[in-house]
Amino acid sequence: MRIDKYLWCVRYYKTRSIATEACKKGHITVNGQEAKPSRDVFPSDKITLRKDQINYVLTVLDIPENRVGAKLVDIYRKDETPAEAFEHLEMLRLSKEHYRAKGQGRPTKKDRRDIDDYVTDDDFYDATE
Known part of the structure; x- marks a missing residue:
């Protein structure tokens, strides 16, 4: 075959x-x-x-x-x-998570709404003047 x-x-x-x-x-x-x-x-x-x-x-x-x-x-x-090959793959996955934790990228919709609630329109305009 x-x-x-x-x-x-x-x-x-x-x-x-x-x-x-x-x-x-x-x-x-x-x-x-x-x-x-x-x-x-x-x-x-x-x-x-x-x-x-x-x-x-x-x-x-x-x-x-x-x-x-x-x-x-x-x-x-x-x-x-060998079992070491699978352990090495697991270590690679863990090392990738070490540098950038899951969910730490762009803000989610909920994060964006929380930011909008925290910063009101009046505060934004006062800070830029």
């Missing part, structure tokens, strides 16, 4: 064309070699793919006939992704 089709079948990519693009960009390797979308995959192959800043490591256990349900994915692959 083709690598792009396999990754689509085991639900790592939502569409086959997205899996094909990932292969073309060099995000997928099979047994340490960069894979083209048409490369065949066999049981016991090691696949490494980079998606959402995580390097997933998979071992092919079996080849599915077609796309499988989420509960059946573990029959066809063994996920050997």
